[in-house]
Amino acid sequence: MPTALSKPVARRADAVRNVERILDASIVCLQRRPSATMAEIAEEAGLGRVTLYGHFASRPALIDAVVSRVLAQGEEMLAAVDLKGDPRTALAQLIRNSWQLVDQSRSIISAAEAELSPARIRQLHDGPAARVEALVERGRADGQFRKDMPTSWLVAVLHQILHGAGGEVASGRLDPADAPERIIDTVLSVLDAR
Amino acid sequence: MPTALSKPVARRADAVRNVERILDASIVCLQRRPSATMAEIAEEAGLGRVTLYGHFASRPALIDAVVSRVLAQGEEMLAAVDLKGDPRTALAQLIRNSWQLVDQSRSIISAAEAELSPARIRQLHDGPAARVEALVERGRADGQFRKDMPTSWLVAVLHQILHGAGGEVASGRLDPADAPERIIDTVLSVLDAR
Known part of the structure; x- marks a missing residue:
């Protein structure tokens, strides 16, 4: 039939x-x-x-789907980063690519922050967070990254610095051209083994 | 009459x-x-x-007034911190008091993030930001804090780490009892002169 x-x-x-x-x-x-x-x-x-x-x-349901899609597309770009080799170099490259995604999605990030809960935003970032987490763990095992704070905290700090840079660029206090290296320097200041 | x-x-x-x-x-x-x-x-x-x-x-107008009031009340507590003496010790105390305010205002911060723009939230924090800025400047003049990044960036990073800790506590990944010292350690890792 x-x-x-x-x-x-x-x-x-x-x-x-x-x-x-x-x-x-x-x-x-x-x-x-x-x-x-x-x-x-x-x-x-x-x-x-x-x-x-x-x-x-509802609008939140739509924004949720938009953010899921943007992050899924970002995943392709982040999955292409070579995470083998020196953990500091790999982390720097991961931050450069992540910054590009944050920078080009600034308006969508604003909409997400206005419409979704921080817990939901965190959940949507589980994929990229897991990637950074694995890299930080490897850097800790190598003795390059600090071990006196949990990996989850170090990943959260990286996320905050990355998104904070978006706000600084939006408000004109940070030149977008300086952003990636500034973020990398700052994150490595936190992560470097003492 | x-x-x-x-x-x-x-x-x-x-x-x-x-x-x-x-x-x-x-x-x-x-x-x-x-x-x-x-x-x-x-x-x-x-x-x-x-x-x-x-x-x-509107609801945003009300939330704006609520945040202004909560921050004004917080100002009294922060203004009481002794900012003279060693800049690292003063900064640690300022972070402890700021964390107490962030921790007890978590629901109001959520409402603010949902209703106000990041630019407006930043503007409402001009008072506390100026206090931290002056202290960071003094630490730079003393040679204790780094000078290779602008003070505005260092203050933004402190703000992000402080608020990020709120999210980590809310999601159960950070014990609230550990939060203040964790934030201080992390912020000083960024600020310490190289």
Whole structure:
């Protein structure tokens, strides 16, 4: 019975396409203005508000999906970093790539901070956090990184310094060109074995 | 003409009293739940919603006033710290007192992060930031703190580490009893002259 089968399949394909369009439109709108409304996003996607709300019941639910997608795309870039070799060199490269992601997603980060809880933001960063954690652990085993503080704390400090740099750039106190090396220097000041 | 004069004066006194009641009620409600609504706050204050909105046109406006008040109260505690003597010792004491404020205001900080822009949050912290800045400058002049990074960056890093510790405590990864010394150690790792 092809009709009975094909209808839900076609509907499912439509839904997947609509979700993609909504996420693309959200990124465009939020980059223009972090407080972009659901109505603006629906318009940018060329869809009705009913369709938008059918997929994302609320703005926080949509922002959550946008952040998940941006982080998933970032994962590809971070996964390409060579984490073997000297842990300090590898960490520096990981920070350079992470900074690029933070820098180009500043508006989306603002929207996320306004709409999602810190606990949820942390949870969405589990992937990148695990990568940094493994590298810090290796640097500790090598004797290059300090062991007098838990790895989870050192990773949290790195995250805070990276995102703090975003705020400093946004407010004009830090030249974006100086940001990556400044972050690396600061993070290594914390991590270096004493 | 006492009536013509006393009426606006009485109205003004009422208004001041109502604002105080609203701010007190907001602190109670937000500490119970950072997402407390305007309706809940009006009820806690024993005032109508019209009166509440008459004083604070929106939730962000109210949260802004709450944060200003909490920071002003914190100022009294921070102003009492002796900033003379060894800059490292003074900074450690300033961090201990600041941490106490961050720790007891965690719900209000959550509400602020959800409702106010990072730029506005930074602006509200101008007072405490100026105090830390002056102390860091003195430590740099003494040769105890590093001079290869701007003071504004070092103050921003301190702020990020302090607030990051709040998140780590909230998520159970950091024992609140360990927080102040952990923050001090980490901040001094960044600030110490090389």
